[in-house]
Amino acid sequence: xxxxxxxxxxxxxxxxxxxxxxxxxxxxxxxxxxxxxxxxxxxxxxxxxxxxxxxxxxxxxxxxxxxxxxxxxxxxxxxxxxxxxxxxxxxxxxxxxxxxxxxxxxxxxxxxxxxxxxxxxxxxxxxxxxxxxxxxxxxxxxxxxxxxxxxxxxxxxxxxxxxxxxxxxxxxxxxxxxxxxxxxxxxxxxxxxxxxxxxxxxxxxxxxxxxxxxxxxxxxxxxxxxxxxxxxxxxxxxxxxxxxxxxxxxxxxxxxxxxxxxxxxxxxxxxxxxxxxxxxxxxxxxxxxxxxxxxxxxxxxxxxxxxxxxxxxxxxxxxxxxxxxxxxxxxxxxxxxxxxxxxxxxxxxxxxxxxxxxxxxxxxxxxxxxxxxxxxxxxxxxxxxxxxxxxxxxxxxxxxxxxxxxxxxxxxxxxxxxxxxxxxxxxxxxxxxxxxxxxxxxxxxxxxxxxxxxxxxxxxxxxxxxxxxxxxxxxxxxxxxxxxxxxxxxxxxxxxxxxxxxxxxxxxxxxxxxxxxxxxxxxxxxxxxxxxxxxxxxxxxxxxxxxxxxxxxxxxxxxxxxxxxxxxxxxxxxxxxxxxxxxxxxxxxxxxxxxxxxxxxxxxxxxxxxxxxxxxxxxxxxxxxxxxxxxxxxxxxxxxxxxxxxxxxxxxxxxxxxxxxxxxxxxxxxxxxxxxxxxxxx
Numbered sequence: 001x002x003x004x005x006x007x008x009x010x011x012x013x014x015x016x017x018x019x020x021x022x023x024x025x026x027x028x029x030x031x032x033x034x035x036x037x038x039x040x041x042x043x044x045x046x047x048x049x050x051x052x053x054x055x056x057x058x059x060x061x062x063x064x065x066x067x068x069x070x071x072x073x074x075x076x077x078x079x080x081x082x083x084x085x086x087x088x089x090x091x092x093x094x095x096x097x098x099x100x101x102x103x104x105x106x107x108x109x110x111x112x113x114x115x116x117x118x119x120x121x122x123x124x125x126x127x128x129x130x131x132x133x134x135x136x137x138x139x140x141x142x143x144x145x146x147x148x149x150x151x152x153x154x155x156x157x158x159x160x161x162x163x164x165x166x167x168x169x170x171x172x173x174x175x176x177x178x179x180x181x182x183x184x185x186x187x188x189x190x191x192x193x194x195x196x197x198x199x200x201x202x203x204x205x206x207x208x209x210x211x212x213x214x215x216x217x218x219x220x221x222x223x224x225x226x227x228x229x230x231x232x233x234x235x236x237x238x239x240x241x242x243x244x245x246x247x248x249x250x251x252x253x254x255x256x257x258x259x260x261x262x263x264x265x266x267x268x269x270x271x272x273x274x275x276x277x278x279x280x281x282x283x284x285x286x287x288x289x290x291x292x293x294x295x296x297x298x299x300x301x302x303x304x305x306x307x308x309x310x311x312x313x314x315x316x317x318x319x320x321x322x323x324x325x326x327x328x329x330x331x332x333x334x335x336x337x338x339x340x341x342x343x344x345x346x347x348x349x350x351x352x353x354x355x356x357x358x359x360x361x362x363x364x365x366x367x368x369x370x371x372x373x374x375x376x377x378x379x380x381x382x383x384x385x386x387x388x389x390x391x392x393x394x395x396x397x398x399x400x401x402x403x404x405x406x407x408x409x410x411x412x413x414x415x416x417x418x419x420x421x422x423x424x425x426x427x428x429x430x431x432x433x434x435x436x437x438x439x440x441x442x443x444x445x446x447x448x449x450x451x452x453x454x455x456x457x458x459x460x461x462x463x464x465x466x467x468x469x470x471x472x473x474x475x476x477x478x479x480x481x482x483x484x485x486x487x488x489x490x491x492x493x494x495x496x497x498x499x500x501x502x503x504x505x506x507x508x509x510x511x512x513x514x515x516x517x518x519x520x521x522x523x524x525x526x527x528x529x530x531x532x533x534x535x536x537x538x539x540x541x542x543x544x545x546x547x548x549x550x551x552x553x554x555x556x557x558x559x560x561x562x563x564x565x566x567x568x569x570x571x572x573x574x575x576x577x578x579x580x581x582x583x584x585x586x587x588x589x590x591x592x593x594x595x596x597x598x599x600x601x602x603x604x605x606x607x608x609x610x611x612x613x614x615x616x617x618x619x620x621x622x623x624x625x626x627x628x629x630x631x632x633x634x635x636x637x638x639x640x641x642x643x644x645x646x647x648x649x650x651x652x653x654x655x656x657x658x659x660x661x662x663x664x665x666x667x668x669x670x671x672x673x674x675x676x677x678x679x680x681x682x
Contacts (some may be wrong), residue, residue, distance in 0.1 A: 008221045008263055033596045040201045058201030059164045061230035062183045063192075065239040066274075066453060072178050072192070072284075072593075074164040074185065078130045080121040086157035087112045093158065097678040100132045103240020121158070124165050132158065166192075167469035174242050175282030177298040177451065189287075189295055191233065191451065194398050198455050198463075201230035205517040236272035236453050239264055240639055243651070244571045245277035249546070252564040253279045256529075256551035262299050262430050263564070265572060266543045267536065270468040271447030274542070274572070295608045300400040303427035304547070306555070307514030309530050310423035311368040312487060313436060315360055317383035318375040320444075320479040326486060329353050332366040343415045345369055354536060361489040363424045363511060372421035373414075380420075381408035386474045387436040389428055389445060394471070395449045403428045416437040423514055423560075424522075434545040437532045441484050441508075441540030444475030449644055484508045491562075500562035501531055502570035508540070508564070511532025511557035516550070526550050531561035541578060575635050630676055638676050648673040 008634060034042065053438045087093065090112035094105040101108070101122045104630060111119050125133065140155050141653035179190020213373035228640060245263045253261045254589035258279075284641075318324045335350030347365050357366030372380060385391065390405030404427040411417055419425050439446040448469040455464040475483070487508035491501040501507040512530035513605050515522040529548045534540035546561040546568070554560050573579075582677045624647070630638050635651055642649040647668065652675065662668070 005455075012167070034460055058185065059229045060166060060201060061199045061458070063199075063235065064231045065242075067238065068234075069170075069239045071170055071174060071235070071237075071239070072166065073167050075167045076165055077124045077165045078125040078133075079125060079159040079163050081159065081161055082119050082121050083157035084112050084114050084116055084119060091154065096136065097121075097133075097158070100136055101129060114143070119491040120257050124163065125160075130160070135440055150520060160466050165282075170239065171285065172281040172283040173239065173246065174209055174276065175284050175287075176278060176295065177237065178284055179262050180284035180287040180295075189398075191235075191397070194396055195452070195455070196232055199230040199233060202230050207399050231463055232456045232458070233452060234454045234456060236267075236274060236451055237276065238274045238575070240575050240635065240651075241275040241572050242277065244575070245568050246279075246281060248564050248567045249277050250279050250281070252546075252548060252560070256548060256553060256560050258548045258552070258560075259550040260298075261549060261564075262545075262547045263568060264299055264430055264434045264545045265432050265568065266438050266449065268441035268447070268543045269357045271435070271438070271449045271451075272468070273449055273451050276451070276656045296399060299398065299430045300395065300397055301429075303401055303417045303429055303515045303527055304405050305426065305517070306423040306433055306528055307427050307512030307528065307558075308363045308365070308368075308429050309433060309510045309512035310426065310428075311360060311363065311421060311531050312440075312483060312510045313384060313387055313389075314372050314380070314421045314477060315356060315376070315486065316440065316475055316483045317380055318371050319356070319482055320376060320378050320383065320475045323375050324356055324371060326356050326482055329365045330359060330370045331354050331447060332359075332364050335366070337366045337369070339414050339418060345418060347443055351661045357486045357489060360486050360493075360510065361495045363490075366663055368421040369418035373417060377408035377411055377417055381405075382475065384408075386446070386472060387439065388471075389426070389436065393431055393435055393449050394446055395431065396452060396466075400431070401429060423512060428543055433532060434543055437534065437545070438540075438543035438647050439474050440480050440487075440508075441534040441543055442480075444473055444479045444480040446474050448517075484534065484537055484540070487534070490538075493534070496556075496563040497531060497533075497557075497558040499558065500531060500565050502535075502573070502580065505535055505569065505573065506537035507533045507535050507569065508537035509562075511562065513556045527555045529560035531557045531565045533565055536578075537574065537673060541576065542569065542572060543573075571635070574618075578612050593669070624668050627660070627662045627664055627666040627674070630660050633657050635678060642674055650675045 040599055060074045062070055062074070065071055085091075090109050091105075093112060094108035097103070098105040098108050103122075109120070122129070131230055137149060137155070137159075164185055168175070168178060168180075177190055179192035180188060180196075181187050181192050185200070187193040187199065192199065199375055248265045249261045252258070261279045263275065263277040264273065266273055276299055277299070278298055280290075282290055282294055299331065315324075319326065331353050332347060332351035334352060335347040337345045339345065349362070351362060351364050351367070354364055354367050356360060356362075356367075356371065358373065381656055384405060392400050392401055392402045406416065406420075406425065408417065408420070416425055435446065435449050446469050450469075451468050452466050454462050454466065457463050485508075487510055488506055489495050490509055490511065491497045491507045496511045499509075500509055500511075510532055512528075512532075514530065515524070516526040516528060516529045517523070529551050530546070532543075532545040534543050544565055546565045548560050548564075551560045555633050570580075624641075628641070630641075634656060638657055639649055639651070650673065656678060657676050658679045659677045662672070
């Protein structure tokens with residue numbers, strides 16, 4: 001072999017060796033780059049191919065009444081989601097899924113072709129649609145197995161995920177108080193909004209291990225994971241009292257063809273709100289179907305002129321300041337009092353001389369105006385603001401308004417200071433008026449109103465507890481007792497609210513009929529009819545206010561609102577375990593001044609309640625299979641028994657059960673509606 005050829009072969013061998021060396025060096029460098037430098041990133045990407053981390057939306061906590069009845073709960077539902085980038089045949093999938101999900105094919109195709117990695121297709125499926133979707137998935141799976149196909153399918157990027165949906169099992173009961181949530185379970189109104197940070201819970205992620213076709217092999221998802229569940233809210237509301245208030249108010253609104261109404265039931269000693277009703281009502285499950293004004297809690301957000309109900313606060317201020325005594329007399333000008341050439345105050349009925357007690361009993365505008373003027377602007381301003389008028393009450397609820405109260409220290413107009421005495425030129429909320437009344441029933445101490453008793457975590461431990469909070473003393477104990485005795489005469493013969501007191505109970509209250517402002521003038525055809533009262537009169541257990549908006553026909557508070565008060569009060573007292581007296585020991589026709597005059601010997605002895613112990617009703621541990629005989633049992637016993645068995649109960653009347661539907665012995669199933677009629681034995 002010639003030297004030239006050997007030289008060329010050595011060169012070729014050297015070049016090949018150099019190439020192999022460089023190739024090996026590149027492979028080693030690439031290996032080092034992939035393993036050492038990009039190794040963690042690539043391992044993470046490969047893990048994402050078979051292990052998916054999915055978000056768990058928070059599960060909102062429940063809202064319960066004071067007895068533990070669920071008013072708002074979160075239920076598990078499914079939603080359809082999709083990954084448009086992984087869908088190849090959007091036309092076919094749109095046609096197949098459109099009737100199942102309730103869309104038009106073109107609407108689904110638009111979703112499946114969006115330039116997004118993830119889309120919500122259908123939120124919160126009904127059980128029927130969820131079953132139809134699962135049946136569709138099963139049908140696709142069968143076709144795939146029959147065809148022997150492998151790999152990912154076009155249907156795999158479309159699947160169900162679990163979500164929580166807010167549900168209100170009591171429907172419209174306390175709808176405006178509870179409020180409502182959006183589709184993501186975020187509170188928008190009412191207590192749902194006020195305590196959203198407590199109820200909402202905490203988001204979390206869980207992992208799913210997928211096979212090569214994208215099917216779930218292992219999941220870390222838990223049903224109702226306590227870590228994502230929000231706290232529960234325990235209210236002061238009593239479901240039974242709330243039902244009674246809403247039922248009687250709705251009947252009153254219908255009877256008098258009113259535009260609406262409000263009723264509030266408060267425990268004077270603690271400030272606990274036991275019932276807060278309004279008409280029209282709101283079903284939070286269907287809140288989008290209601291107009292905006294119906295969604296608000298008008299008891300806190302809307303102001304109105306209190307009318308003659310305001311006279312009791314004027315009289316209480318004058319008595320506590322020792323400006324007048326209960327027996328002081330005022331001449332009521334025979335129904336017409338000229339304050340100036342064009343400034344006239346009228347009474348509905350002409351009166352001559354009346355005592356302070358009679359001014360309240362007869363509801364004299366002129367008498368109340370004279371008491372107001374004698375008290376003086378600065379002193380009256382101090383007392384009325386101490387009662388809570390012109391300022392927010394402090395309740396934990398969104399949207400409360402402070403109302404309007406002029407600065408009486410600076411008001412020089414005689415007519416303005418006079419008309420204030422019978423509730424004109426001042427605006428208050430129903431809550432302010434009821435809490436001020438409750439202060440008289442609490443020995444003169446104003447309490448802060450509250451709707452929430454406690455915040456409890458998912459494990460049952462109390463996180464926050466709301467104790468009764470006295471704000472200030474407004475009246476002395478003696479003045480408060482004097483006012484109770486004076487207001488009791490309003491509900492007795494000769495008063496303006498003879499229909500207010502339930503049989504066997506005494507009531508201290510006040511009527512009101514307020515003209516509504518239309519533009520800048522008072523209407524002569526639109527009124528608010530009011531009655532506020534304490535029951536029983538001597539030792540109040542409940543403070544109740546009833547307001548009807550624009551009643552037709554009858555307009556006076558004693559005729560329109562007082563009967564509604566009577567029914568709410570009578571039924572509520574029985575539910576709370578207070579039963580009517582057999583007889584009132586004192587003579588109803590005698591002037592009620594025993595508690596007013598300083599001589600203790602003239603005071604009538606406190607009536608004793610009838611001792612009554614209802615037959616004990618055993619509550620079974622298992623749901624009822626057969627309707628029991630409920631005759632002779634109380635409302636509370638019947639409701640506890642039927643609700644624990646998942647039965648719906650409609651209560652009619654008050655007292656003891658006298659009839660029922662279904663009849664005793666009838667077979668029952670969960671959700672059966674029952675109607676029980678009650679009748680008082682008094």
